[in-house]
Amino acid sequence: MNSGILIIALVFWMGAWAANVWLVRLRPDNQPLARSINLLIPALFGAALIMLWEGITVGFNISTILLPPPSMIWARIASSVDILWADFVQTFMKAVLAGYAIGCLSGFVVAIAVDRVPFLRKGLLPVGNLVAALPVIGIAPIMVMWFGFDWHSKAAVVVVMTFFPMLVNTVAGLAASGAMERDLMRTYASGYWQTLVKLRLPAAMPFIFNALKINSTLALIGAIVAEFFGTPIVGMGFRISTEVGRMNIDMVWAEIFVAALAGSLSYGLLALLERAVTFWHPSYRS
């Protein structure tokens, strides 16, 4: 047992906790400072968590096959950037982006078409809600059979996974504009398209962004899991399943790190975009 590093980790954790308690109490008046404190608190918490992870794995001599320490994972990331990049291009740049774009766009278009026909709206919405709750990921083997081993089949899975959340949310969003505003548009003698573009679509934006955010994680999951059912010898899902088989758990964690980074970055990007587009929404107008 290697108790030195364990004690250091515990001390660091307690220090970070005390600092956070102090920071929360601070509440400065000036805005930028308050914002950076709000960023600093979770950052400290995360650093303490990683320290604790390192301390426990090294301190208790936990087998690296079970849980490699963060330092080892980082070394692996640094030494195999080219493999990670190739996998990232195959899975994220090709399958996820293509599938995400097609799925979200078609969900959006179908939602607008459905919205014009009340009969379809009544019928499709419950079905769409049901499908959105189904384990859609199960179609992965079928898509691999239909579209082959390369990224096209993964993109197809992503299309199906992202389509229904987008459809359901957009239809709900198009119903979100108030009757008053719609009446106002009618008194302006605006046609269907004018009302759609100038009132109903902007009002639907919070819902659409909600779907975009849900879909950004779903898309990554779909593409990676679909690769478990057959791939060329590149891709994040492929790498994860083969390296698990070879007990190279640090490589698996490196892929997870890349996936988490990609997921968090796209989520953050969407959140920024949402803030820019729906600046009028009450939740941003504090």
Add this chain to the structure above:
Amino acid sequence: MHDSLIPVGTVVAAIIVIWYVFAVYLNAPFERDQAARAGTQIASTQLVRNTLAQQRPVLPAPHQVAQEIWNTTALKKVTSKRSLVYHSWVTLSSTLLGFVMGTGLGILLAVLIVHSNVLDKSLMPWIITSQTIPILAIAPMIIVVLNAVGVSGLLPKAMISTYLSFFPVAVGMVKGLRSPDVMHLDLMRTYSASRGQVLWKLRWPTALPFLFTSMKVAVAISLVGAIVGELPTGAVAGLGARLLTGSYYGQTIQIWSALVSAAVLAAVLVTLVDISSRIVMRRMGMVR
């Protein structure tokens, strides 16, 4: 409820018709190929009939899937390894265990977050980040690694479901536990109620509608976790294993029947949560 019956029925009927059309269209090349090899012409009525009765179709027709489900549920003994009921039960048990653990963890985290400012600021961003990690992607690793330590069977699969299902519950419950009116909170203070009393007598009842809404999402996502968790165990048992063996041996009908049973399972679970929420709401006098 009644006025949506006809539209929903129409949509479902349309989906089935489209399914048949696609089944004929996608399976036809194989039949034409067969006919060409035999050197015969195939009549279109015969072609259609053949495409809907293939052994390993590209897309099985709905009635083939229905028949397969009937064969593997009603006509097989429940304990048989070829019975879908058996596989569904395996999946369902880990789904439920994971769902219960995830809901418990979510509620616990939400209670802690609501009562501690430090945890709110430091833990909440990480809870959200935790969901941008494609956990399903590391499901195989969790299973294999836990197997190596000697933990196998239900628990590893349930842990994946737990990880997936705690998130909606935690987020929903934080919102729910914070939803009581300031007036009501002030009233509790004038009663000099302790934190525990405020939690149990005011915050918890107000949060229940939020809890049930999140539980609906959580139970559906638990099922997904359980199915994916079954993929790497070497296709032993469960709906995920049926999917994997089906894809190994090109048994499309088996894949589709597993998919349909997963869909039915999801629908039943969500409906059960919905019904229990209605009952609780009615008994609390909060019928919406």
